Amino acid sequence: VQRRIVYAMSELGLNTSAKFKKSARTVGDVLGKYHPHGDIACYEAMVLMAQPFSYRYPLVDGQGNWGAPD
Numbered sequence: 001v002q003r004r005i006v007y008a009m010s011e012l013g014l015n016t017s018a019k020f021k022k023s024a025r026t027v028g029d030v031l032g033k034y035h036p037h038g039d040i041a042c043y044e045a046m047v048l049m050a051q052p053f054s055y056r057y058p059l060v061d062g063q064g065n066w067g068a069p070d
Helices: 002-011 023-033 039-050
Strands: none
Touching: 002 023, 002 039, 023 039
16 A cells, blocks of 8 residues: 555655645545555555654655654
8 A cells, every 4th residue: 555655646746845735635546546445544554654653764744643653
């Protein structure tokens, strides 16, 4: 799921210099084109990619509330 999210974000033009977009836009694109199995797995994978304490390097620059380590 992570690779599909990263690919969909690159297809949408979401890079480090782009404006923030709603996560529903990215998840909807992933569900519509690459992963038609439910949105919960996509949202959870995207949250884990945005949290700096989950991966060694955060893959998604999250804006707002993306969870706490506790």
